[in-house]
Amino acid sequence: MSDIDAPLREVLSPNELEARLRAIGEQRYHHRHPFQLMLQNGELDRRQVSAWALNRYYYQSMIPLKDGSLIGRLEEPALRREWRSRLEDHDGHAEGEGGIARWLMLTDGLGLDREMVISTRRILPATRFAVEAYLHFVRERSLLEAIASSLTELFSPMVIGQRVSGMLQHYDFVSAETLAYFAPRLTQAPRDAEMALDYVKRHALRLDQQQAVLDALIFKCQVLWTQLDALQHAYVAPGQVPPGAWDGETTGGRLQPGKAL
Numbered sequence: 001m002s003d004i005d006a007p008l009r010e011v012l013s014p015n016e017l018e019a020r021l022r023a024i025g026e027q028r029y030h031h032r033h034p035f036q037l038m039l040q041n042g043e044l045d046r047r048q049v050s051a052w053a054l055n056r057y058y059y060q061s062m063i064p065l066k067d068g069s070l071i072g073r074l075e076e077p078a079l080r081r082e083w084r085s086r087l088e089d090h091d092g093h094a095e096g097e098g099g100i101a102r103w104l105m106l107t108d109g110l111g112l113d114r115e116m117v118i119s120t121r122r123i124l125p126a127t128r129f130a131v132e133a134y135l136h137f138v139r140e141r142s143l144l145e146a147i148a149s150s151l152t153e154l155f156s157p158m159v160i161g162q163r164v165s166g167m168l169q170h171y172d173f174v175s176a177e178t179l180a181y182f183a184p185r186l187t188q189a190p191r192d193a194e195m196a197l198d199y200v201k202r203h204a205l206r207l208d209q210q211q212a213v214l215d216a217l218i219f220k221c222q223v224l225w226t227q228l229d230a231l232q233h234a235y236v237a238p239g240q241v242p243p244g245a246w247d248g249e250t251t252g253g254r255l256q257p258g259k260a261l
């Protein structure tokens with residue numbers, strides 16, 4: 001058991017709480033996952049990168065649902081205004097704009113059929129369960145825990161930087177254009193994380209609140225880790241693609257004759 005698993009024994013100062021949150025990220029964030037390391041080191045093939053993009057679309061598509069439910073519980077207009085920018089980042093202001101549309105540029109660039117991607121019917125079971133667990137967590141837990149669960153974004157600029165530069169260096173089937181999703185995240189994520197961290201430091205004052213905040217971040221790291229575990233299990237040798245998940249042989253969602261649903 002590491003330090004971050006030990007229950008809190010005394011109330012932390014806001015800065016001590018931040019230090020503990022950062023320690024959780026250092027140990028549990030997905031920058032350490034073997035699939036992420038393979039992705040950024042150029043060790044995956046086009047099929048494996050496509051499987052990652054296809055599955056991650058589900059995460060992308062659910063983020064605005066969880067942020068919408070969170071906004072619905074914020075009582076201060078100033079906080080709602082700040083949180084609202086997350087919806088705008090992902091949904092854009094018009095058709096074809098925003099993060100979800102930019103993610104589809106990646107799946108298009110990899111040759112995946114758009115209808116298949118948007119249907120999410122060929123994602124891995126564990127992707128679905130992990131992403132839905134995040135949505136349910138934000139809907140059902142306290143506002144403080146819901147906000148704290150977004151704090152993985154403290155660490156995303158680091159992993160995004162390594163991922164994008166590694167992918168551009170190693171893979172000829174992606175480009176700066178198809179990876180355009182990530183460029184705005186490098187400014188959006190720090191802005192969002194700073195606001196969430198400030199909220200948490202001001203509102204998690206009791207021991208039980210601080211414990212809940214730390215646990216929320218650990219939970220969220222597990223949500224991200226599980227998604228990469230699932231990809232590793234399905235698509236990295238020996239590779240066991242679950243029935244119904246994208247097999248890597250076809251680009252589209254049309255089921256081949258004789259293929260299991």
Ligand SMILES: O=C(O)c1cc(C(=O)O)c2c(n1)C(=O)C(=O)c1cc(C(=O)O)[nH]c1-2
Binds near residue numbers: 150152153159
């Ligand atoms: O590329 C990444 O590794 C990564 C990680 C995370 C994260 O840490 O949850 C997010 C994103 N990207 C991202 O693009 C994004 O919009 C996002 C929203 C959230 C959230 O929990 O509200 N996390 C993340």
